Amino acid sequence: MSSNLAFKKTYNSMPEVTSFTPGRVNLIGEHIDYNGGMVLPAALEKGIFISLTPRNDNNIRIYSDQFDEIIELNINNTATSKWSDYALGSIVYANKVGFLNGGADIAITTTLPLGAGLSSSSALIVGILKLTASLSKKTFDNISIAILAKRVENEFIGMPCGIMDQMAISCTDPGKAIALDTKNLSFEVISLPKYHHMAIIHSGEYRLNTDGNFKKRKEECDIIKEIIGHNDICSMSDNEFILLKNISTDLNQRARHCVSEHQRTLRAIKAIKEGNIPKFGLLMTESHNSMRDDFKMSLPSIDNLVNDAIHLGAVGARLTGGGFGGCIVACILKENLESWRQKLLSLHPKAFNVI
Ligand code: ADP
Ligand code: MG
Numbered sequence: 001m002s003s004n005l006a007f008k009k010t011y012n013s014m015p016e017v018t019s020f021t022p023g024r025v026n027l028i029g030e031h032i033d034y035n036g037g038m039v040l041p042a043a044l045e046k047g048i049f050i051s052l053t054p055r056n057d058n059n060i061r062i063y064s065d066q067f068d069e070i071i072e073l074n075i076n077n078t079a080t081s082k083w084s085d086y087a088l089g090s091i092v093y094a095n096k097v098g099f100l101n102g103g104a105d106i107a108i109t110t111t112l113p114l115g116a117g118l119s120s121s122s123a124l125i126v127g128i129l130k131l132t133a134s135l136s137k138k139t140f141d142n143i144s145i146a147i148l149a150k151r152v153e154n155e156f157i158g159m160p161c162g163i164m165d166q167m168a169i170s171c172t173d174p175g176k177a178i179a180l181d182t183k184n185l186s187f188e189v190i191s192l193p194k195y196h197h198m199a200i201i202h203s204g205e206y207r208l209n210t211d212g213n214f215k216k217r218k219e220e221c222d223i224i225k226e227i228i229g230h231n232d233i234c235s236m237s238d239n240e241f242i243l244l245k246n247i248s249t250d251l252n253q254r255a256r257h258c259v260s261e262h263q264r265t266l267r268a269i270k271a272i273k274e275g276n277i278p279k280f281g282l283l284m285t286e287s288h289n290s291m292r293d294d295f296k297m298s299l300p301s302i303d304n305l306v307n308d309a310i311h312l313g314a315v316g317a318r319l320t321g322g323g324f325g326g327c328i329v330a331c332i333l334k335e336n337l338e339s340w341r342q343k344l345l346s347l348h349p350k351a352f353n354v355i
Pocket of ligand 2: 119120121122
């Protein structure tokens, strides 16, 4: 159902503004956007439709077809550990920066699976912030929206994510990727390969970002930063490595992932720009191995899915997103896509196709 129709059914009026915001898939560069690394996320054709009308009072009503209920709140509420927190936080922060002056009625419909590592959370927040910004007389640019959206996740939700998702969603269009330097937010828009598809398959394993695993990895990186005395884990020197190795094997492995993933991402950006897709695919697979062995963010069933994706003909495949569940992304020749997907899904009954 379109969000306009959902809005009409829920509130018995037409919305003032409506938008589509894409989800994103990270092609390579995992868990390094908060460690000074380069990342390569792409915006998706699947995303979130939002319809919104600002209100003259401070009340907020939020409807989503994923939950089929209307949540009633106001702009002074804090997070309540409910699905509506992300929309609520967006409205609260839209008020903080003057995009809105009061509450709003919102209807949300989506083609993007939630909690799958495709960043439905950032799509929802960026979508609401851009809609409310467009209603205001304030000037805004895509990077400031991404920074504000990150604040909603970090400060309002308490999710210590980096800036990658918000930048990918705010600054590029479906079918394009951005080579993003997370140290200074400079980026280059990159076209995806012509003859290959970046297939996204959900593993059927669900994780919650709030379940603590993501936070634990972030905390480990914070300890590494304290030990080496700066924030740029991705550019650690050999001496810093030796220092870390003497303290903890786990931390040494986490750091090794950050450094190698950053280097792989640089090579992958070069390969994709040169049209060297076999090399790009190999780097994707190496990235998975590093996430599995060093960052320890995969699951055995996801490792099997990645292995079978490659054995059945993908040039490369890897877990994508925060980890501990969710989706894999595989690079596969378009002409082989259908038969590849069919065979892969028949071997993995819990898995399902996303894109
Ligand atoms: P991901 O970003 O990987 O999809 P998260 O756990 O970070 O997973 O974000 C999922 C949360 O974002 C949901 O629990 C919900 O609070 C919010 N959200 C995303 N999409 C929608 C939607 N269509 N309707 C309502 N809330 C949504
Ligand atoms: Mg998220």
